[in-house]
Amino acid sequence: MRRLYGYWRSSAAYRVRIALNIKGLDYEQVAIDLRAGQQKTPEYLRHNSHGLVPWYEEDGVGLAQSAAIVEYLEERYPEPPLLPTDPAERAAVRAICQLVACEIHPLNNLRVLNYLRSDWNCDEEQVLIWYRHWIAEGMAMLERQLERTAGRYCFGDRVTMADVFLVPQVYNARRYRCPLAAYPKVCWVEANCNALRPFELAMPERQPDAAL
Numbered sequence: 164m165r166r167l168y169g170y171w172r173s174s175a176a177y178r179v180r181i182a183l184n185i186k187g188l189d190y191e192q193v194a195i196d197l198r199a200g201q202q203k204t205p206e207y208l209r210h211n212s213h214g215l216v217p218w219y220e221e222d223g224v225g226l227a228q229s230a231a232i233v234e235y236l237e238e239r240y241p242e243p244p245l246l247p248t249d250p251a252e253r254a255a256v257r258a259i260c261q262l263v264a265c266e267i268h269p270l271n272n273l274r275v276l277n278y279l280r281s282d283w284n285c286d287e288e289q290v291l292i293w294y295r296h297w298i299a300e301g302m303a304m305l306e307r308q309l310e311r312t313a314g315r316y317c318f319g320d321r322v323t324m325a326d327v328f329l330v331p332q333v334y335n336a337r338r339y340r341c342p343l344a345a346y347p348k349v350c351w352v353e354a355n356c357n358a359l360r361p362f363e364l365a366m367p368e369r370q371p372d373a374a375l
């Protein structure tokens with residue numbers, strides 16, 4: 164039994180859904196409502212002491228952190244591969260993943276935005292300025308990266324782990340209506356990925372807990 168604890172709009176959980184779908188693996192979803200703070204309840208912390216989603220369970224193993232989960236899936240279910248075989252190319256793909264996971268995503272996480280609201284008295288307009296600033300900086304980095312490495316996808320013409328990370332981040336940017344016209348490569352790769360069934364099925368609006 165595979166079980167993914169997530170939230171429909173969590174981009175970190177979205178990464179794991181894409182990877183599971185690409186690998187063709189069935190899984191059950193457990194909704195953790197981040198708006199209601201369910202990620203901080205004692206019951207959930209007993210699973211994931213980080214107090215974040217996603218949390219992934221399989222055969223008695225419990226894993227936190229989307230990058231670790233996606234890497235686990237890649238090792239346990241190597242087909243179809245999400246990493247190239249050449250070590251330098253593998254590192255290059257992981258670098259794109261980390262650009263998203265380490266340089267962009269943490270700056271705009273829910274708890275960061277809530278801290279701006281609660282402790283720095285920022286209003287929604289100011290929070291949006293913060294959000295869009297870091298998205299613009301991150302997307303510019305991604306665009307320069309993709310100018311070097313992209314074909315149809317982030318790294319050449321095969322879907323890799325980099326695409327698994329890119330698409331949810333662009334989804335977030337669209338959700339906050341960040342201007343994306345300056346990042347044509349990013350948008351091209353996103354469109355190519357979203358035309359594929361595993362990406363389509365992982366979209367937030369298609370999840371059982373989606374509140375539309």
Ligand SMILES: N[C@@H](CCC(=O)N[C@@H](CS)C(=O)NCC(=O)O)C(=O)O
Nearest residue numbers: 173174175215216217228229273274
């Ligand atoms: N680095 C973590 C990030 C996980 C994360 O920040 N998840 C967000 C949703 S995308 C969350 O649980 N936020 C709840 C909060 O900030 O309280 C990962 O990749 O799994």
